Amino acid sequence: MKRFKVFFNIEKEEQWLNEQLQKGYRCTKVSGLGIYTFEKTDKRYVMRLDYQDYLSRQKFKEYKGIYQDFGWNYIKGAWLSGIRYWQKEDDNQNEIFSDRQSKGNYYKRLMGYSFWLGMLCLFFSYSIYKDSGLYLTEGLWSMKGSLFWKALLFETPFVLLRSLPVLMAVFFGSSFYRAYRKYSMLKES
Template identity: 85%
Template structure:
């Protein structure tokens, strides 16, 4: 079975994948385009996600080895960086972060990821708005009646596309804030 789903929140993605496991569908592959491949299973599994920056091949091999020693199966085979998908049969040891320090390091990596992408998109947001705004149709605001509405409705999808970088900056800012709050709570305890 294949499902298409896009996530911008790693914790919601993990929750959704575990819901699929509760329905007896084990994940076998995840493409970068949001296509999840599942197979029916009669065993109980649990899935955990981790975010890692770029790891050299040796560090990636060591990283994989540590988790595999504890029974985790690595789903995707990309060593470049990003979200790592881990799955194993359900038992008493279902967490990949063994202590508060490793959990706080995870949130710190997520903060770096969110802020990096947000900063990358910030100049694009500025470029779209600095001269012309969202609606580029010549004379749109001086049109009247049905002609205005036709031109406005035609231009709106393009305006939404032009606003996408700014919306993504807001999204990544929110994502950074959520990770920061969780990171701060772990540091305070």
């Protein structure tokens, strides 16, 4: 079974994948385009996601080895993605972060991920809008009556598409804030 789903929140993605496991479908592959491949299973599995910055081939091998020593199986994800997918049979030891420090480091990595993607979206937005603005129809604001409304309605879907990078920057900013709050709560308690 294949399912298409796009996530911008790693925790919601993990929750959704575990819901699929509860329904009896084990994830076997994740593509970079949001296509998840599942197979039917009778066993109970659990899935955890981790975000890692770039790892060299040797570091990645060590990283995988540590998880595999504890029974986790690596699910192949997108090559460039920093999100790593881990799955194993449910044995009541289902957390990949064994202590507060490793959980805190995870949230710090998520903050960096959100920050840089948000900055990239802001830069892209600036480069798009700096000279032209959102509405590109020549003389739109000087048009009168029904001609104005027709031109405005025609142009608005394109404006929404052009404003997508700004919306993504806002989303990544809120993602950064959520990770920061969780990181701060770990440090305080």
